[in-house]
Amino acid sequence: MERPLTSTPATPSGYHGCYLRIDLAHASAQRVPLAEDVLRRYLGGSGLGVYLLLRERSPSVDPLTPAAPLAFVFSPLVGSPLTTSAKFAVVSRSPLTERINDSLSSSHFAIGGKRAGCDAIVLVGRAAEPSVLIVDDGEVRLEPAGPLWGMSCSQAETQLRARLGHDFQVATIGPAGERQVRYATISHDGRHAGRGGSGAVLGSKNIKAVAVRGTQRTLWARPNELVALAKQLSAKSFGPATAKYRELGTAANLLVFNRLGALPTRNFQRGDFAAAADLSPEQMAQTHAKTRASCAACTIGCEHIYGLKGGDAQQPGVRMEYESLFALGPLCNVGDPDVVLSASRACDELGLDTISAGGTIAFAMECVERGLLDAPWLKFGDGQALLRALGEIGRGEGLGPRLAEGSRRLALALGRDAIHFAPQVKGLEIPGYEPRALQSMALGFAVGTRGADHNRSGAYELDFSQRVDRRSPGLETGGLAVEIEDKAALMDSLILCKFLRGVFVDFYAEAAEMLNLVTGWQTTPDELRATARRIVNAKKHFNVLCGWLPAEDTLPERFLNQPLPNDPAAVLSGERLRGLVAAYNTARAWSREGYPSAEQVADLGIA
């Protein structure tokens, strides 16, 4: 490809003021200017990503067809000394939900991609053959993927860096992305842009990996003050608000959720799991070798990496997060920690979202029990069956192609009442929060623009507080859920890790200060509140253009009107959920059904 022309307008500090638009079919790249007004209104990450996709008319395009855009989006804080700021978003229309999908990941790819000289990389078209996309300090080229095609995520990343040089940072898909499994991930350094199938979109473009390198740093408007603030933030990040992540990791949730009857088990048939203690980080730290790791530019260090018992000493350990643990353990009724670790490793190597993989397999296990699916080997509690199912998904063999479609499509194909117990909202499998026991989170799942999701809606914070009754929340929950969702939208656009949220006393004011020191703007907390609202409005508008209907904002029948078997008081009536959704929509100043107003759409600034 030719080196794209540089035509960058006056640009605020922290930005390059342009994105690279790469047409893979025609092997051409264009540097497209980004106006300061757009950057200030959408910031970066998820916010800028949804703006770019709306400009590309993404909602009208099937996400797995060549014309579908996929955006890697950086942010103004990437490359700054602010802790946890080395993050990027991958944004596309989801092949799993056919709605907006923004998946975040982190570390050196974010820094390398931004140093390549752009605020985002937007891919359209389809390469003629399996290829590697290389963005080298603004120069763009395609190379044949060759033997990389078919390799695991970590193998491909290692080999490609060996081939290109270790100053390249690489994001790859695994075999699952090549086969366009609808919940395939994009991996970098063992972490994943995990949810919603962005790996399938990249695979549909015949791109095995994206390699980035560059020397183009952006300026900081007030560097001395920024460094001082970054030191303060780092110091706070060592404090008690993040101790849980440092010492135990997110897996610390397991025993708490189990005690509260909120740990999804056997495809959400129960909220407690008899073998929970065996899988807990407290126990696994006694029985397994463990190390810790951090993303680039992070002082928290939440990653807890476990060795497999009797495993190959040459094999790296397995990162274990709560969501992977729940989905591949209790949800499938598997209590053997080594099986769960092996399953998590398989997902990492194949490039599979652990939540959707576990959710779909657990659903299939129940379908087998009910005689809806002819696969007698696929039984709850059978760890080897879990591993076999993951392998078949990755290789496209046996039951794999059916499981690769996700639980909603599988349920619709099986018919009868299967859709009632498929654990998904809008097609996205439900994470590890039992909705009947945590009903604020049930609302968050129902209204989430990318489906059932705990990263865009953190409404569980309400359930874990005295502010609401988690099994009988009042209508005020609608407005409270909006506040939490807005905060997440801003964090995902700045971008900062949500594990920092406990260290902020006045989040919007502190976020404005960070942004101003980087960009030189005079952003106010109120402006950032409006920005967060705009970003959520943009996502909803995207979904409306995709054909979203109000009936999507609900939960499967399993979760409505019947008590959770382990907790008779945990009943979520359909009427209560509908009331909460209406209260949420009202708090967003949308119509009662959930449509943004004409003024809100006009404010998006999408021609």
Add this chain to the structure above:
Amino acid sequence: MTITVELFGIPRQRAGVAQTQAEGARLDEVLADLARRFPLLARECFAEAGLQSGTMANLNGQHFVTDPATALRPGDSLLILSADAGG
């Protein structure tokens, strides 16, 4: 009055036990008893009038409580756990 205290996450790490018995008829009395016996727990998880912001208390796995004057009844279990459920 003796009640059961269950500890999770960082509070468990600091106390070094998963479960214990404590004396008190109100939340603040139970926390004071725990503070006497588990000084590290108190230093890192308790505040002067209750719990630090990174720590929460829950009664019987049902309701979260913050009021130091919350009355406890015989047979109650008080859960003390790390805040921030996300992950």
